[in-house]
Amino acid sequence: MPMAVRALALLVAAYALSPIDLIPDFIPVLGYLDDLLLVPLGLALVVRLTPPAVLEAARARARQAADKPISYTAAAVIILLWLGALWLAARWAMAAMGI
Template sequence: MSAWVWLKGQVKKLKRSITALYYAAHDPRTGWLPRILAAIALAYALSPLDLIPDFIPVLGMIDDLLILPGLIWLAVWLILPEAWESAKERAEREPIRLRENWVAAVCVFIVWDSLAVYVLYMVTRSYGSASLQDNMILLLAATGGILVLCEITWNVWKLKSEARQESDARTPDAMEEGLLSQA
């Protein structure tokens, strides 16, 4: 069995765990800390933004196979075993399709941008020249602006590629219907 097939199987298992985690988070027996961890895991899972983009072969799935299982494991560890078993059974009986959440993506973008600007601030403050430190506000604002422009560009590209995929999926059917109606 190839590594790619194994990775795809692991991602499928992970999706079932995410659905179970969703149900467990809504269970009244679940405490506030596991709910918060579950919300973080679900936000990351449903965010269209990943640390490593999924279109990069093999590496694109690694963050899904490391970060998400870690968050899920921690949340499950804190959830009562009865609530988790009930959630897993319900996930098998009632699978749901959780959609990508662009609000979660914006939150992830804000966290990453803030972290990048903070790291730049610390590096500039510690190692920057005096003139660079005098213009630190401009440097940080420019960096933040560039990051936001990159993210907007990425979002537009992603939405256009999704729209293109949907139209490509519909095109053969439309062409077939057109040929059949002409015959």
């Protein structure tokens, strides 16, 4: 992957995640319009500048990852752990407020 393309990808990601915009979001319509235009255009430019061999290797890895088995039991355990943590946090918050 060429360094210029990597730098562009990092800049696009940094702009997408940054709280600082070219046009502030509180300005009606225009505030979000820069995000809706610049981020997709930047991503499209990164994909266009990425060498075909790199894209094909990434697609092959994605196909391989999609073929891995899925464990619904593990997903259920993780969801139950999160629900338990939320329940404990709610009880703690209610106790702290005296409810």
